[in-house]
Amino acid sequence: MPVTIQIPTALRVFTDKKPEIQADGATVAEAIADFASSYPDIKRHLYDEDGTLRSFINIYLGDTNIKNLGGLxxxxxxxxxxxxxxxxxxxxxxx
Amino acid sequence: MILLPDSASMAIRSEGERSYPNECCGALLGEMDESGARAISEILPIDNGRETEERYHRFVIGPDDFMAAEKTARELGLGVIGFYHSHPDHPAVPSDYDRDHALPWYSYVIVAVESGVSGDLTSWELDADRSQFIKEL
Incomplete structure (x- = not known):
């Protein structure tokens, strides 16, 4: 499922300055994992040592925080x- | 390197004094050139999202406010270059709590406010390995 991931300015240093990245996944978790696999330097800023998405990283689908949808x-x-x-x-x- | 015009510095000081004894917070809007130098054009004050009883020593800019700041910056043809907050009755140096919750790349401006009057104003950038803040102003 091809989707677009918009990158905040601070994290573009890990995406070759690209503001948007194309990724693939049937769920949010799969799309973020696909994106992170393409830009491994960003992983430590997205995931903690247990592989859990860091608490201060929020993900929006359109204008809605996925916490108000089905989460990851x-x-x-x-x-x-x-x-x-x-x-x-x-x-x-x-x- | 960060270029913080007097108008922005004065606005941050004013916000810090207005919010005293609580912490103020907001976004720094501006541009960054190819050398990495940041030029702040203006500040965007944001309401401190922490509980009332915690605002004397904590601030949070939640994701909705962050998105709104990014949108405002884009509409102005600028970017969110960093954030500012005040340290009421505390030096203008990052705390361990600041470091634990910071992201690389952003500039973090801190203004000390002593008994309601602004004092030192500093700016810091988190080291890439998250081990320390580097003073840039």
Whole structure:
């Protein structure tokens, strides 16, 4: 199932500066795995040591966070667009 | 290298003082040239998404706000180059918590706000191996 994955600016250093990547998969999980296999340097920023998608990486199908759909098992159809969206967090320390 | 015009620096300081004693946060919009130098054109203030009782030492920009910032930047012909936040009554240096939650490539501007008055303003970039922040301003 060919889909497009939109890459946020910060992660384009791992995709040869490409803002969009074509990937293949019947589900979100398969498409992201296919994408990551083509750009292995990005894997450590997407997945933790257990191979789980990092908590601050969110994936949108169109305008909808897949957490509000079927999660990583959300089915895809031809021409769908996924967007990787990090959450940004920080703070002044453990006070 | 990051180029932060006085107008953007002053706007960040103002946001930090306005949000005191809580942390402010927002996106840095601008452009990056072939050498990797970043030029910030303007800032985009974003509401701190953390729980009210945590905002004195934490901030979060959730994915919906992140997407909105990317969209705003694209409409302006710019990119999201980084993010800023304030450290109320705390130095303008990244905490371990900042490092744990940072991404490479982005510039992270921090302004210290002491008793409601802005002080040092610094900018940092996370090392590629996530081990440390490199000071760039």
């Amino acid at each position: 098992e959300t089915p895809l159809k031809d021409g769908d667009t996924l967007m990787l969206v990090p959450a940004i967090a920080g703070g002044s320390g453990p006070r």
